[in-house]
Amino acid sequence: MNAETLGELFYAMLRIRLVEERIAELYAEQEMRCPVHLCIGQEAVAVGVCANLSPDDYVLSGHRSHGHYLAKGGNLKTMLAELYGKVTGCAQGKGGSMHLVDLAVGFLGAAPIVGSTIPIAVGAAFGSALRGERRVAVAFFGEGATEEGIFHESLNFAAMKKLPVVFVCENNLYSVYSPLSVRQPAERDLMAIAAGHGVAAERGDGNDVAVVYALAGEAAARARQGGGPTLLELTTYRWREHCGPLYDNDLGYRSEAEFEGWRQRCPVAHAERTLGARGALDEAEIARMHAAIAAEIDDAVAFAKTSPFPKPSALLEHVYAQ
Amino acid sequence: MTRELGFAQAINEALDLCLANDPAVYVVGLGVPDPKGIFGTTLGLQQKYGSDRVMDMPTSEGGMTGVAIGSALVGMRPIMTHQRVDFALLAIEQIVNQAAKWHYMFGGKMRVPLVIRMIVGRGWGQGPQHSQSLQAWFAHVPGLKVVMPATPYDAKGLLIASVEDDSPVIFIEHRWLHNIVGHVPEGLYRVPIGEARVVREGRDLTIVAMSYMTLEALRAAELLRADGVEAEIVDVRTVRPLDEALILASVRKTGRAVALDTSWKTAGFAAEIVARIAEEVFADLKAPPRRAALPECPTPTTPALANRYYPRAADIAAAARELLGVAPDGALAVPATGLPLDVPDPSFTGPF
Numbered sequence A: 001m002n003a004e005t006l007g008e009l010f011y012a013m014l015r016i017r018l019v020e021e022r023i024a025e026l027y028a029e030q031e032m033r034c035p036v037h038l039c040i041g042q043e044a045v046a047v048g049v050c051a052n053l054s055p056d057d058y059v060l061s062g063h064r065s066h067g068h069y070l071a072k073g074g075n076l077k078t079m080l081a082e083l084y085g086k087v088t089g090c091a092q093g094k095g096g097s098m099h100l101v102d103l104a105v106g107f108l109g110a111a112p113i114v115g116s117t118i119p120i121a122v123g124a125a126f127g128s129a130l131r132g133e134r135r136v137a138v139a140f141f142g143e144g145a146t147e148e149g150i151f152h153e154s155l156n157f158a159a160m161k162k163l164p165v166v167f168v169c170e171n172n173l174y175s176v177y178s179p180l181s182v183r184q185p186a187e188r189d190l191m192a193i194a195a196g197h198g199v200a201a202e203r204g205d206g207n208d209v210a211v212v213y214a215l216a217g218e219a220a221a222r223a224r225q226g227g228g229p230t231l232l233e234l235t236t237y238r239w240r241e242h243c244g245p246l247y248d249n250d251l252g253y254r255s256e257a258e259f260e261g262w263r264q265r266c267p268v269a270h271a272e273r274t275l276g277a278r279g280a281l282d283e284a285e286i287a288r289m290h291a292a293i294a295a296e297i298d299d300a301v302a303f304a305k306t307s308p309f310p311k312p313s314a315l316l317e318h319v320y321a322q
Numbered sequence B: 001m002t003r004e005l006g007f008a009q010a011i012n013e014a015l016d017l018c019l020a021n022d023p024a025v026y027v028v029g030l031g032v033p034d035p036k037g038i039f040g041t042t043l044g045l046q047q048k049y050g051s052d053r054v055m056d057m058p059t060s061e062g063g064m065t066g067v068a069i070g071s072a073l074v075g076m077r078p079i080m081t082h083q084r085v086d087f088a089l090l091a092i093e094q095i096v097n098q099a100a101k102w103h104y105m106f107g108g109k110m111r112v113p114l115v116i117r118m119i120v121g122r123g124w125g126q127g128p129q130h131s132q133s134l135q136a137w138f139a140h141v142p143g144l145k146v147v148m149p150a151t152p153y154d155a156k157g158l159l160i161a162s163v164e165d166d167s168p169v170i171f172i173e174h175r176w177l178h179n180i181v182g183h184v185p186e187g188l189y190r191v192p193i194g195e196a197r198v199v200r201e202g203r204d205l206t207i208v209a210m211s212y213m214t215l216e217a218l219r220a221a222e223l224l225r226a227d228g229v230e231a232e233i234v235d236v237r238t239v240r241p242l243d244e245a246l247i248l249a250s251v252r253k254t255g256r257a258v259a260l261d262t263s264w265k266t267a268g269f270a271a272e273i274v275a276r277i278a279e280e281v282f283a284d285l286k287a288p289p290r291r292a293a294l295p296e297c298p299t300p301t302t303p304a305l306a307n308r309y310y311p312r313a314a315d316i317a318a319a320a321r322e323l324l325g326v327a328p329d330g331a332l333a334v335p336a337t338g339l340p341l342d343v344p345d346p347s348f349t350g351p352f
């Protein structure tokens, strides 16, 4: 991957990291009164995949969607306003962190029922194919979602219709505090499941943005050329607690050593090192990036905090389309 | 001295006793053995009974419900847990078409002694998909029993009765009850399914409540007392089968009724209560019955709207005053606590 592209991907990952860290920091003020599922540690998947998409392509996500939304080009100000429950939020405060949306960039929505947006992504691809368009639809989901029947039903239909879908499974080894060992057979291979459905599949290091970018590039190209759906399984790791701003390794469901091992494989630091080694990024440039992103976040936080709440009359609005 | 226990601990104790009492009982659900133990209700059980009897499961609510049903048909007594009612919706086919029907459609040859615990979320931005209170869906279906306790005592006694029942029981817990404390005896005891309870006696009107709404009703009764109104509160405890006799006896006495619900008005539990009152004791009514339930919209996430979404004691009292034609006592009409409205008590700091 050339240094320019990697530099862009690095900046996008750093931006997501710093947004999530700011949310974690501000959460203690108790002004964001909704559950938040942070994606710190998993930024490379969101960025590597979405860098292959145009604003015309669709993305759907689940409970851990901040990174997907931002990587797809979602508006930061309206995202933070949504977390603060403000009328200027991307869902006018009605959705919160678990229901981000930005139609201007093809982020069709996120919903936290595990697996539930996978068929909706297939439907977006189906609808756009019926309309004679060539848009790609991406479904982001965790490995927990592959245990739901609806995941398999979605693969089946997408394969049968050769739909332009990329199924992106972020395998971070846990569903809340439950390890894979109590949820899936040990020898079973997700690649084989995809193959059984007639869906192309690849596995890769979800913490290496260049790897993700390359795999997603092939998948998106296949989709655009009418080659049908692809499943990508990208291994990665969630750093913070499942839901909320803190760390939770002290609970004992995973070891500090395991966490430390994954922290060493930080996707942002990895890209930074690679760029540094190639002489494409120096300390001054990194400092400039941090400052620019911090200023952007300051602005967005101020926007969110000073925005008004929805009016009481909004309660009964939007129940039915008028 | 009476023994006090939290609601979540009472559930935990009931599960513990049922596991100890009957080797056919097993507990299954996402996160059951995890360090948080379903809001504390399943803590310590896997250590005590092992992973064959207290187990986690794949994120496969639909399939695992069928697995639980199948095991029940051949002699097991599963207790399945969902952290939200909303997640159990993936199992609606198995619950409604299979669990509820198997005894009837095979002429009574088989039974499905299955308990499915579901939790109603509320507050801290639980929003449209983590807070639904769908008891009316389940109560609509003959073959299912639906239980919604309000006190730690009833939680334990009703859960034990549910586990010992030979029919499928939907056991719905409200998240805002898990921390309340009350009298809970030691050992096995049963609160019969299908029996309501008069929580507070009064002559002027009957408030029919269940689950968390019973607590709001008690607060409303205090507000009304300041106006010289004495409310009688009936906690139905079981939504199906409904203890119609006790509800109707109370309404016959008071001549007025307000039915509460944790869910929406349309086609809901409160509608059912009002229908039965209208059918059976119309002649005894001094005023048309009223409902206090959710407005007809999904749960909004922002506290600015969620704070206006849930009926509280003041709303219940207002409905009661309207029925009685009394003007509110200004001083007590609005209990201005200054506390946030989207948490059950100040110890909650999110994110649930």
Ligand SMILES: Cc1ncc(C[n+]2csc(CCOP(=O)(O)OP(=O)(O)O)c2C)c(N)n1
Pocket: A063, A064, A112, A113, A114, A141, A142, A143, A144, A145, A172, A174, A175, A176, A238, A242, B030, B059, B061, B083, B087, B090
């Ligand atoms: C149908 C359903 N079941 C259970 C839940 C509760 N839940 C929320 S997030 C989550 C974890 C899912 O794990 P995974 O899909 O691997 O995503 P991760 O949190 O690891 O990103 C669970 C079980 C839910 N939201 N929906």
Ligand SMILES: [Mg+2]
Pocket: A142, A143, A144, A170, A171, A172, A173, A174, A175, A176
């Ligand atoms: Mg996971």
